[in-house]
Structures are given as C-alpha cells and as structure tokens.
Amino acid sequence: MKIMVALSGGVDSSMSAKLLKDAGHEIEGCYMKLHEKPGYHEKNIEKVRKVGEFLGIKTHILDLQDEFRREVYEPFVRTYQNGLTPNPCALCNRTIKLGKLLEFAHQNGCERLATGHYVRVENGLLKKARDESKDQSYFLANVNPNALKSMIFPLGEMLKSEVKAKASAYPELIEIASQSESSEICFVDKTYIEILQRHTNTKTPGVVKNTNGEIIGTHEGYMHYTIGKRRGFRIDGAHEPHFVLKIDAQNNEIIVGGRDELDTYEFSTRNLNAFVSVDEILNAPNLGVKLRYRSTKIPVKIALNERGGVNGVLSYPANGVAGGQLAVFYDEEDRVLASGFIE
Structure with a gap:
C-alpha cells in the first residue's frame, strides 16, 4: 500500500514512517509549513530530510500557511476576543492535518495518510490510545468522520517509552528520540497574550464583579483571563482566593467567585x-x-x-x-x- 506519512522532524512521526516501511508499505513523507514563527521550519525541515534519507523515501514540503492562518490562527484570535477559550489543535486536525494534508496525499496517489498521533481506530471509530498519558483522541474528535477511512495511526497500540526505545536503536534517530517534546500550541512561544497583542489591544482595564453583580475589583483586560484563573486581577479586601467564573467580552468585565462556584x-x-x-x-x-x-x-x-x-x-x-x-x-x-x- 502507498502511504503518505506526516513528518514533523520528531520521534513520533519518524518512527511511524519507519514502522510502516518495515511492514512493507511504499512510503512518502510530507512536512507542513503552517505558521510563520522565525527559524521554526528550517530546523524541522532539515530533520525531516535526514529522516527521509535514512529511510530512503521521498519527502514533500507542503506550504499551508494561508490555509492555517484562515482556518486556525485567525479563529484562535477571534475566540479570545469573544471571551472564550479556543482549541486550535481541534480545528487544525480537522481542516489541515486530516483535511488539506489528506487531500494532498490522495493527489499524490497515496491510499492512506499516517500520522504520529497516539490514538486507535476500532470499527471505524476513534479509540483512546494504549498509552493513556499520551492519548490524543480528544484533539482528533472534531475531524470529519469520513477522513478516518483513509487514516493510519501506527503508534496507537504503543507506549511512548517503547517508541523512544525503538528509535534509539538507530543512530540516525537517536538525536530525534531524545529531543524535548513539542509545545501544545505550535505557534505560541510563551503565552497566548503575545499573539493577541499583535492584532488587538489587550490592555483595556475593566471591573471585576461577583455573582451578585457587585463591583469588587479591577482587571487588566478581559483577554488576559480564562475560566478558572485565580491571578492577575485585584479584589478589594479579599481574604479568600477568587477564580474567574465568566468573561463578559462585550462589557470588558470578569465575574469571579469561590472555587466551589x-x-x-x-x-x-x-x-x-x-x-x-x-x-x-x-x-x-x-x-x-x-x-x-x-x-x-x-x-x-x-x-x-x-x-x-x-x-x-x-x-x-x-x-x-x-x-x-x-x-x-x-x-x-x-x-x-x-x-x-x-x-
């Protein structure tokens, strides 16, 4: 079977390609350029090419920056502006990884697309991975159900420790196997506020209210807060911790209360x-x-x-x-x- 493997330069995707090639499949790899973080793609593309050379497979570079900006990045910003907490990985998996990349795989004559996600497919349904600490079924649960028919997840039955141990057996993959884990949101370096500040004024001081609608303090701007946050705002005369219960983006207010609330x-x-x-x-x-x-x-x-x-x-x-x-x-x-x- 001809299979396209999504390659990131990391151990999971690299071992997915190795396992499938060892199983006798015809493999091609593809790296996706999704955002414009300086220096990010160059080092990863170099790793992907080294993995391709080691495995003896063709590797593609697919520029999806425009699609990623429209389908993932801009909704990420808008969601915070609306006072909600976005889930960019869920959007990306649906529209980009199991969307545009799957289309690219089919266009290149591949029957299936494989990724390094820790998840299983059973009777046509996503199922939690064997390694529950790495399970990614949650982030894949927004994908188009029809896409699953064309997907392979080689790591679903493996533990992360087993994947790294297998990779370490190959000198060419030792460096990749020992590298640190990637961040949860690929385009965020430190905090999401740094991203928002490029597009909107996040420093708009407002009032803090309790659940009775009484003003009890002040805050730095509603986009600095997510549900459950307990710091970064001032409460007059507070003796107990307060947590964000609700965000009113239209009025630039946050509503706080006790943990039990x-x-x-x-x-x-x-x-x-x-x-x-x-x-x-x-x-x-x-x-x-x-x-x-x-x-x-x-x-x-x-x-x-x-x-x-x-x-x-x-x-x-x-x-x-x-x-x-x-x-x-x-x-x-x-x-x-x-x-x-x-x-």
Whole structure:
C-alpha cells in the first residue's frame, strides 16, 4: 500500500514512517509549513530530510500557511476576543492535518495518510490510545468522520517509552528520540497574550464583579483571563482566593467567585460532530464526556438542542467548564461517538 506519512522532524512521526516501511508499505513523507514563527521550519525541515534519507523515501514540503492562518490562527484570535477559550489543535486536525494534508496525499496517489498521533481506530471509530498519558483522541474528535477511512495511526497500540526505545536503536534517530517534546500550541512561544497583542489591544482595564453583580475589583483586560484563573486581577479586601467564573467580552468585565462556584453539572454545545447515528449517541449505555484534554471522563446524559448541538447533564460536577473548548463523548469502550464545541 502507498502511504503518505506526516513528518514533523520528531520521534513520533519518524518512527511511524519507519514502522510502516518495515511492514512493507511504499512510503512518502510530507512536512507542513503552517505558521510563520522565525527559524521554526528550517530546523524541522532539515530533520525531516535526514529522516527521509535514512529511510530512503521521498519527502514533500507542503506550504499551508494561508490555509492555517484562515482556518486556525485567525479563529484562535477571534475566540479570545469573544471571551472564550479556543482549541486550535481541534480545528487544525480537522481542516489541515486530516483535511488539506489528506487531500494532498490522495493527489499524490497515496491510499492512506499516517500520522504520529497516539490514538486507535476500532470499527471505524476513534479509540483512546494504549498509552493513556499520551492519548490524543480528544484533539482528533472534531475531524470529519469520513477522513478516518483513509487514516493510519501506527503508534496507537504503543507506549511512548517503547517508541523512544525503538528509535534509539538507530543512530540516525537517536538525536530525534531524545529531543524535548513539542509545545501544545505550535505557534505560541510563551503565552497566548503575545499573539493577541499583535492584532488587538489587550490592555483595556475593566471591573471585576461577583455573582451578585457587585463591583469588587479591577482587571487588566478581559483577554488576559480564562475560566478558572485565580491571578492577575485585584479584589478589594479579599481574604479568600477568587477564580474567574465568566468573561463578559462585550462589557470588558470578569465575574469571579469561590472555587466551589466553578463546579457545574450542566453544559451545552453549539454543534454535534457525530461518528455514529444520533440515536446511537443518545441511547449509548454509560456515555461519558471529557470537557478538557486533561480532564477525566464523566458520565453524562444528553439531549439535542435547537442549535444543532446537545445539552448535557453530568452525574457529578466538572470544574471550570470553558466555552470554546471541545466536549468529547465516549462510549463505555473508550471510543469517540461525537464531539461539539462548548458554548
């Protein structure tokens, strides 16, 4: 089988290509230029070319900077401007990696596209990786369900430690195997505020209110805060920690309260990206939901809403549910049934 492998210059994608080539497949690699961070692409492209030479495979450089800016970067900025918390990786996986790159693979005669994501596919559904500490099913849960038919995830059944050990057996890959992990958001060097400041004025002082609507302090500008944050604002006469509960972008206000006020039993989504029929999702036994990448799966009951999404009621409260994040619904076997962006 002819397979395109997404190569980043890191150990996961490099070993994905090696494993598939050793299995007898015809392999080509592709590096994606997604953003304009100075010096970022040059060093990675050099690594990708070295991996290509070592494996004896053709490597492509695909410039998707315009598409990435339109589909991922600009929505990232707009989401913060709207007082929400964006999930750029979920957008990128849908429109870029399992979108434009998959199209490129097919255009080059490849039957499948492989990536170094830690995730499995079972009966046509995404499933949590064997290595739960590296599982990326959450970030892939927004992809077009049809794309999964063309995908291979060689690392889904492996532990990260096993991948690095295998890579270290090859001198050409030792340097890659020992390199530090990449950042979660590839175009953010230090903080997201540095990105926003290039496009908008983030320093717009405003007031802090409690849940009764009373002004109790001041803040630096609403874009500096996300749900659950407890620092960076001033509360008059506060003796207990306060946490951001809500962001009012239109009025440049943040609403704060105690830790227990972050807990919520209910949430809603504005869309439903379904991998099975809606009836199967609504009637799935022991349905669970993850509301952030590092959160635990919580049992949930859901019903459709008039906005094309769902309303969910949790069996126990979640802490700091943030609009703009992805709600990912799993069945009892840890397979992804659907996802939707939290309102």
